[in-house]
């Protein structure tokens with residue numbers, strides 16, 4: 001039986017606090033043993049070749065939106081920097097997590113899961129990757145481990161698994177992309193940045209050689225500055241050069257609230273002033289869900305119409 005601290009956050013923008021209440025996982029453990037029928041879990045990687053484009057921010061807030069919609073959601077940090085864990089728990093350096101699962105494929109997933117106050121949202125921090133040769137890992141080295149990890153996530157009854165990845169499409173991230181259902185690509189709305197996006201999408205599409213089922217959900221523009229013509233032009237430029245379905249209708253505006261939320265260890269949606277951001281990520285979630293159902297909404301971009 002494993003015991004964990006429950007992560008909690010208030011409904012206001014009160015500082016994140018970890019409380020010491022204990023939660024038992026025996027039920028989940030029994031489920032793993034007794035249930036051989038795995039539920040289907042949707043796995044969504046949030047990836048980009050570039051650093052600092054908002055992958056972690058999108059992962060956290062998208063996971064929060066999924067969890068709020070009632071879906072049992074697991075947020076997994078596969079970035080050895082441990083950004084999700086650092087952001088939401090402040091203790092990712094000491095927690096076990098994804099890399100421990102890679103190092104010990106027979107280990108029990110429930111021991112790595114950190115619950116949050118929102119019952120439907122849990123996370124798996126990056127964990128201890130010092131022994132794991134992630135940097136030199138070529139594609140395929142951890143693919144089996146990642147597949148087994150996703151199987152265990154399914155066996156725990158999760159509906160959705162959001163995977164925050166490190167910058168780059170190599171190493172463990174390549175294995176995640178080879179094993180997951182879909183990938184969302186955050187891209188900062190700035191003029192130079194958008195030029196390389198088509199090549200990145202081509203690289204992702206090539207991953208289908210390994211994973212024919214991989215669905216490229218599209219690019220979500222982040223840190224869009226509605227008062228800055230160059231930023232809006234970057235959004236429009238991307239919409240011009242890519243097929244329409246490849247750019248998400250919802251965009252994430254640049255807002256200090258994200259930095260403040262991150263400093264407090266909170267999804268932006270639980271901040272007092274976070275209602276509009278909550279709506280954006282709810283919209284993004286709905287957009288992703290309809291894409292995963294094979295539907296594409298032809299209507300114009302919603303949260304911003306540059």
Ligand SMILES: Nc1ncnc2c1ncn2[C@@H]1O[C@H](COP(=O)(O)OP(=O)(O)OP(=O)(O)O)[C@@H](O)[C@H]1O
Pocket residue numbers: 050051052053054055056057058079083165166167222223224252253254255256257258259262
């Ligand atoms: N919409 C936004 N508005 C304002 N700041 C933002 C926004 N999105 C992200 N940021 C800030 O930008 C920085 C980079 O974001 P984030 O960590 O999400 O990017 P990343 O792609 O995960 O980076 P890395 O490649 O290092 O993992 C962080 O300080 C974050 O708080």
Ligand SMILES: [Mg+2]
Pocket residue numbers: 055056057079083164165166
């Ligand atoms: Mg990150």
